[in-house]
Amino acid sequence: xxxxxxxxxxxxxxxxxxxxxxxxxxxxxxxxxxxxxxxxxxxxxxxxxxxxxxxxxxxxxxxxxxxxxxxxxxxxxxxxxxxxxxxxxxxxxxxxxxxxxxxxxxx
Amino acid sequence: xxxxxxxxxxxxxxxxxxxxxxxxxxxxxxxxxxxxxxxxxxxxxxxxxxxxxxxxxxxxxxxxxxxxxxxxxxxxxxxxxxxxxxxxxxxxxxxxxxxxxxxxxxxxxxxxxxxxxxxxxx
Numbered sequence: 001x002x003x004x005x006x007x008x009x010x011x012x013x014x015x016x017x018x019x020x021x022x023x024x025x026x027x028x029x030x031x032x033x034x035x036x037x038x039x040x041x042x043x044x045x046x047x048x049x050x051x052x053x054x055x056x057x058x059x060x061x062x063x064x065x066x067x068x069x070x071x072x073x074x075x076x077x078x079x080x081x082x083x084x085x086x087x088x089x090x091x092x093x094x095x096x097x098x099x100x101x102x103x104x105x106x107x
Numbered sequence: 108x109x110x111x112x113x114x115x116x117x118x119x120x121x122x123x124x125x126x127x128x129x130x131x132x133x134x135x136x137x138x139x140x141x142x143x144x145x146x147x148x149x150x151x152x153x154x155x156x157x158x159x160x161x162x163x164x165x166x167x168x169x170x171x172x173x174x175x176x177x178x179x180x181x182x183x184x185x186x187x188x189x190x191x192x193x194x195x196x197x198x199x200x201x202x203x204x205x206x207x208x209x210x211x212x213x214x215x216x217x218x219x220x221x222x223x224x225x226x227x228x229x
Contacts, residue, residue, distance in 0.1 A: 043219035050213040094166040096154040
């Protein structure tokens with residue numbers, strides 16, 4: 001099974017900040033990496049697939065990068081609606097493992 | 108619009124069974140793989156099980172293998188999860204999820220239901 005490790009587990013930021021979240025896979029997964037956003041009491045939402053492709057309708061301030069084992073989700077100019085928990089997930093093979101999540105809180 | 112609606116959650120005693128259902132609408136259900144993902148209270152996301160578009164293949168997380176069974180009825184646009192021998196650690200919100208090929212052989216969970224809560228407690 002491919003293990004996914006996110007860092008940090010939480011962070012505090014202000015509106016307008018640039019935020020970076022890291023996800024590391026336990027083995028190379030090429031670019032089979034997705035990012036999801038989850039707000040309290042809501043279902044997750046797909047933001048990015050194939051490590052860097054923006055899902056339709058997602059604002060361009062979200063971007064992803066990486067390949068192999070190391071990946072990054074960047075949020076440029078953090079907006080009030082971006083305060084949420086973010087999860088990475090690999091789509092390399094079953095089981096489709098998620099990272100443990102990164103909670104982005106208001107400073 | 109594209110929608111997934113789960114039902115069947117509730118409170119159940121350890122060792123008992125429960126069956127979850129998911130009604131799909133707004134898209135051609137038989138074209139897509141479907142999955143269940145759960146989230147224990149205050150915890151992260153855990154993939155539980157998945158089934159191919161035609162129902163010919165299933166996959167399970169080790170934590171539920173042998174106890175849970177995923178199935179689908181394409182004629183009724185319905186996905187199900189039969190959960191047997193339930194344990195306290197199965198307590199979670201269970202999400203029905205569409206698994207879509209997004210391009211270049213890459214798949215993602217692009218449509219999620221609102222979730223149904225399962226509580227296993229005596």
